[in-house]
Amino acid sequence: MRPELIAYLDDNRPWQQEDIAADKLTCINYAFGKIAGLKIIPKLKKIQLINNLKRTYPHLKTCISIGGWSVDGFSDAVSTDHHRQIFVDNLVAYMREYDFDGIDLDWEYPGMDLAGIKASSADAQNFLLLVQLLRAKLTLFGQQDHRYYRLTAAVGAAQNLLVTMSPTTDYQYVDYLDYLNVMTYDMRGSWTKQAGHHTNLYSYATSTGQLSVADTVDRLVRNGVSPTKIVIGAGFYSRDWFGFDPQVSNPVGATASTYGTQATNYVDLQPLLASEPENFFWDDQAQAPYYFNGSQFSSFDNPRSMSAKAKYVLENNLRGLMFWEYSLDPSQTLLTAAAQEFVEKDNT
Incomplete structure (x- = not known):
């Protein structure tokens, strides 16, 4: 079976139907439905464009x-049996209204x-109860809708x-899911001044370098x-740190003046990388690229790291690869x- 290649796609971003390479994708996770009490909002603006594509690309x-x-909204919406029943019914109704093929809980x-x-301390148990009930309702309506x-x-x-997702050490909630979309991006960023790769495939040798896709x-x-x-994640944007000691030659693991709060969309990063090839580097240990000009360090995915992640999926028989977010790389x-x-x- 061909691995999943899944795009998160923001309803609020400036894209058009012709911008979506549906032939390359297996699934689109449409972002986002939000919780208002026990209801799901808002009215989606552009989902019909994707439903049009599904008629051309039925896969x-x-x-x-x-x-x-x-x-x-999640914690309150799943806090009691009564709330969960209403919330799940509203969630399934919202899914069917827009002709989605499923639900991704984020x-x-x-x-x-x-x-x-x-x-709440009860959230993990209630999340398990939520996915149990939701799986049962989706199966029921799936039979009705063929x-x-x-x-x-x-x-x-x-x-x-x-750990926080599960009330048990065996991740029982996964039994009710088709797969996990593992957000292996923002693994380093806005909470630290220590520069590092934010979506690296492998661990690397710094004090905070253990966390990676493979890990x-x-x-x-x-x-x-x-x-x-397991579906692993890629980021179509960079995490950026600024202000380094002039003596720093290898910024990976070095301390910056700023937190890695700033993000740059890949579409906006491409001109910088093209104009300053001397400041582009590849970390072979992490299998991750970065930009460093002495004062700015940027960690991101590029074609080489995307290829490496796809190969990792194939070599390890994973379900696939997903990324946030489609419109950040219109090329x-x-x-x-x-x-x-x-x-x-x-x-x-």
């Missing part, structure tokens, strides 16, 4: 992604108020972000998650690099 699936960073994160959202509805979840890469996959597999339920350079690896595998 293409779509999931509505619910939540996102700093989006509140609760960042159960039991943690890291993003300024409400959190189609299969997917259920997936976006999860963090770091150990504490994975996270290994942890999931050790906890009983099948590789066929399709990054998407094409990954798609070519998967197509070449199909042709062998």
Whole structure:
């Protein structure tokens, strides 16, 4: 089976139907549905463009992604059996209204108020109850609608972000999901002044260099998650740090004056990389590129790292590769690099 190649696509970004290379994708996670009490909002503006594409490319699936960073509402919506029943019914109705093929839950994160959202010690157990109920309802309506509805979840890469999702050490909630969209990006960034790769494939030798795509996959597999339920992530944007000691020659792991708060879309990064090739570097250990001009360090994905991630998916029999967010690279350079690896595998 060809690996999944999944794009997160923001309803609010400036893209048109012809911008979407549906032939290269297997699924689009449409972002975002948000929670208002027990209801799902807003009215989506551009989903009809994607539904038009599905008629031309019937292999293409779509999931509505619910939540996102700093989006509140999950904890209250799943806090009681009564709330969960109403919330799930509204969620499924919203999915069917827009002709989605499934639901992607993007609760960042159960039991943690890291993003300024409400959190409870009961969140992990209630998340498990949510996916159990939602899987049952999707199966029921799938039988009525003569189609299969997917259920997936976006999860963090770091150990504490994975642990908080589950009330048990065996990640029981994964049993009810088709796969996990593992957010192996922003692994370093806005909370630290120590510059580092934010979406690196492998660990590297600095004090904070352990976290990587491979490290996270290994942890999931050790906890009983099948590789066929793991979709790794790529970032179509950089994390940027500024202000380094003039003596710094290798910025990876060095301390900057700023936190890695700033992000630059790949479309805006490309001219800089093209005009200053002498400031572009490849970290062979991390299998990750970076830009460094003495005062700015930027970590990002490029075609070479996308190819490396796609090959890693194939070599480890993972479910696939996803990325945030499609419109950040309208040139399709990054998407094409990954798609070519998967197509070449199909042709062998």
